[in-house]
Amino acid sequence: MYDVIVVGAGPAGTHCARKLAENGFSVKVYDRRKSIGEPKRCGEGLGENAQELIGKIPARCIAQRIKGARLYTPNGKYLETILNKGAFILERKVFDKWLAEEAVKAGAQVQSNTFISDFLKDGKIIVGVKGEFFKEPFEEKAKVVVCATGAESSLRKKALNIHSPINLIDSCLQYEMSGIETEDDFIHIYLGNEIAPRGYCWVFPKGDGRANVGVGVIPGKQKARYYLDKFVNSNPKLKKGSIIEVNAGCVPVGGLPQNTVADGLIICGEAANHVNPIHGGGIKEAIISAQIAADVISESLKNNDVSKKTLSKFNDNWWKQRGNHLKKVEKLREVVEKLSDENLNDLIGVLTAEDVVDFTRGEKLSTFAKILMRKPKLVTLAKHLV
Amino acid sequence: MWTIDNDKCMKCGGCVSVCPVGALELKEKIIHDRDLCSLCKSCEKVCPVTAIIIKD
Numbered sequence: 001m002y003d004v005i006v007v008g009a010g011p012a013g014t015h016c017a018r019k020l021a022e023n024g025f026s027v028k029v030y031d032r033r034k035s036i037g038e039p040k041r042c043g044e045g046l047g048e049n050a051q052e053l054i055g056k057i058p059a060r061c062i063a064q065r066i067k068g069a070r071l072y073t074p075n076g077k078y079l080e081t082i083l084n085k086g087a088f089i090l091e092r093k094v095f096d097k098w099l100a101e102e103a104v105k106a107g108a109q110v111q112s113n114t115f116i117s118d119f120l121k122d123g124k125i126i127v128g129v130k131g132e133f134f135k136e137p138f139e140e141k142a143k144v145v146v147c148a149t150g151a152e153s154s155l156r157k158k159a160l161n162i163h164s165p166i167n168l169i170d171s172c173l174q175y176e177m178s179g180i181e182t183e184d185d186f187i188h189i190y191l192g193n194e195i196a197p198r199g200y201c202w203v204f205p206k207g208d209g210r211a212n213v214g215v216g217v218i219p220g221k222q223k224a225r226y227y228l229d230k231f232v233n234s235n236p237k238l239k240k241g242s243i244i245e246v247n248a249g250c251v252p253v254g255g256l257p258q259n260t261v262a263d264g265l266i267i268c269g270e271a272a273n274h275v276n277p278i279h280g281g282g283i284k285e286a287i288i289s290a291q292i293a294a295d296v297i298s299e300s301l302k303n304n305d306v307s308k309k310t311l312s313k314f315n316d317n318w319w320k321q322r323g324n325h326l327k328k329v330e331k332l333r334e335v336v337e338k339l340s341d342e343n344l345n346d347l348i349g350v351l352t353a354e355d356v357v358d359f360t361r362g363e364k365l366s367t368f369a370k371i372l373m374r375k376p377k378l379v380t381l382a383k384h385l386v
Numbered sequence: 387m388w389t390i391d392n393d394k395c396m397k398c399g400g401c402v403s404v405c406p407v408g409a410l411e412l413k414e415k416i417i418h419d420r421d422l423c424s425l426c427k428s429c430e431k432v433c434p435v436t437a438i439i440i441k442d
Contacts, residue, residue: 164404248400249399
């Protein structure tokens, strides 16, 4: 029996496990994949300030250092900003394993190739998990279970009926490409209703003519693949490249749940839809979510009380620290997705790139609202923002 | 009728994320529970590579 079982060895699961182990609790982490960190379902971008939570990221986990961002409007013009603190394009295959190793160093146990199929329950209280390792069934008990499975697991549905409704999820496809030309120290984001409806195309350089080239779009008649191929083929610097890896995935773009706890359970990270609703970034949100979960669980275990009521501090703390910001970002997304290409060209044209970065953090949205109000047809949208 | 092309399927699990009734699971491939499925077509809509096709 463990103090905590964590299901999922992505950034949320391993960071949560590490923090719990550092606090002296016994933790076991399970992951259904044979190899932690693969396949990647991610553009691999992460702001440098994540190191404040996870420590200095080793060079082997980093494919490229990023100093700035370029945001392209449908007319092909771009805003450029140099980021205050830089960012990395990671090699998730290496990064995720490093995070797992840090958890192991702190005293956690990790086991990959393990599918967790359901919870063990005592009435309504979750008291462990059941699963398979090499197809051999097993059961394991714990005082608390952390569901850090990401969005694509039925466990979160089984636990608390959480899913990502079809209107609140984007469908994504990515080619890791080689032999392309790009500005290596910038991330490139492309907006446009014909380019990526309710989403964007991205080029995230990984150095030496390599980059993650991807798209996220609203699910609809035309699939992510249609938009990605159109984007690559319309860009000679990309079209000449080769595809060395194909990644697919879907990302929640809102629907932040009020409650993700039960007796003996916390759901955190992307499994709880803790993702930035406008840029789809999940690594940082996963780590913060996991940190809050680890703090609440540590406190609860010390007081021998892992009831829903006590674990609900996770909901309170997460909403205070992240949820209220991300709710504003969700509203921003709801506005931006209604803008025509002409609007995007005009409105983004009058902003600075620094403004845009603030908006994606849920800050200074009144600035954007004021600009929207200059156009009579957009006044309703402006009111939605404030 | 719910069908999937397992060769096209990227095993990304997007369909699992979106299913409102928990009829899908991702193990070595996507497992579909016909009894739970309400044929809402969310999974077909969200799949980035058109692996899932729901035929009438």
